[in-house]
Amino acid sequence: MHIGEISGYKLGQATRDAFGDALKDLAAEFPDVVTVDGDVGNSTRTEPFALANPERGFNVGIAESNMVSVAGGLAAAGKTPVVASFACFLLCNAFDQIRMSVAFPGLNVKLVGSHAGISIGEDGPSQMGIEDVALACSLPGVSVVVPADGISAKAATRAMLEHSGPLYLRCGRPKVAELYGSGIDFEIGKSIKLRDGDDVTIIANGLMVAAALDAAHMLEKEGVSAQVIDMHTVKPLDEEAIVAAAKKTQRIVVAEEHLAHGGLGSAVAMVVARSGPGRMAFVSVGDTYAESGDADGLLEKYGLTPAAIVQAVRSVR
């Protein structure tokens, strides 16, 4: 059983695949876009773009520091570089390069991290980006987008290229439930309410949005009415939607495939602390590294399931 199945959603594309398809499709429309890779383009899915546009694809080898600064240089020369690697290597290995060669000068570099979260599975903790959102959010002027499914990842890719300034797009490895089969109106910084409810608000991003929808479905049977918000943009945060949710339901649960500190949960809590009223609970990887294993087993073991969200909802009721 996949996440999202309880609430009737079928498996769709992985967000990395959707990003890769969209990037290739948008190549002609955005002629200034170039890709910069650290030799994992066939994993991050920049490869189809680079193969179709060889003069616009730069694989600088296994050298993430250089990769990010080269992207900064390309942006300073007027190009729109999309620099992609595993989320952990991009944000952690090249963090100072993102700080100094991208964020501080405010250059128009698009950072794309694939293999985010623990759902990459068997390759294990060294390959899991679970600090990336916190690191990206810490940088002034950098927008942070975490799409929930393939359709929103495609829309986010277009929005990213239309956006002026540095932006981090977080993608995942596994196929995820398709939530936006009937279309999406995607805008950076504008959350999407996927389900309305009166008793509690579940705010999530990435694959935890489908888990939140499943949880809402389960809660309904207990007589609890939960609304679900896809907070695909962590920065700039849709504060208006959070304030409205706090007013309406008082109780807010945040779910994300990321460490407890510095991610979506922290960002939402800052808003609720200011605006009130609210009691909150958090579903995340917590304060630990994970381990190797199958994706579903890992999500279960580390508490990133619809059941874990239901549990969190009960804790704030």
Added chain:
Amino acid sequence: MSELKEKARILRQHICRMTTEAGSGHPSSSLSAVEVVTALFFGGFMKYKADEPNWPDRDRFILSKGHAVPVLYAAMAEAGYFGVDELLTLRKLGSPLEGHPNMKRLAGIEASTGSLGQGLSLGVGQALGCRLDGRPSHIYVMTGDGEMGEGQVWEALASADKYKLANLTLIVDQNRYQQTGAAKDVLDMGDFAKKIEAFGWHVQTINGNDMDEVVQALKTAQGVTDRSTAIVSKTQKGFGILPVLEEAGDVNFHGKPLPPAMLEQALALLAK
């Protein structure tokens, strides 16, 4: 040539004055690089328009050793990017002449640097971008010798070779000292020329405080059209005011301005 030497003398005066006025900064690290920067800006090597800093076809100078930015500000002021008087606002609140280069605040600065090791990669990116757009721009990057300890520089050297970036020139300002002492004592990198050559680059080694040698090397570099070119510029930290630093018993004189009395001595040396 005598005009260039005269300009170099004026740049040195600016460097000493503005850092003493600021009460902090890296005058000795700036002084070693004066001949190269002077030749680039005033010897006809760099094409730029001071009144149109973002002219797309300009050549670009990236100061990767960002702490030496007084030499760049001095050159930019003399070139007309801003008034010479503004040099005395260095490092002061509200001034775009920050302690390290900030491209967001000062037009004409081509890269925000200060975290060592990133400038050459930025140069590779700019060289790739300009070439892709068919621009004639040439990218000059200056690193320090201590900075060559950063692994990223060697990543950048390798990637420049991959793309045969003939529009990229690296100048290593080998002034032989870094923060805590002699470069050879801190991390002896051996012969930069051999190492950089091994990465597929064209390399020249010169006395970088000799204007004739600098001009000749930049001319030779312009003639290299099939790969990136490097100039290992052997210099002396504090060149131009060395007797003053020697008298003070500190020829490194890293990261501090000349006290007023020393400034007077230095300016006297630089007066002729």
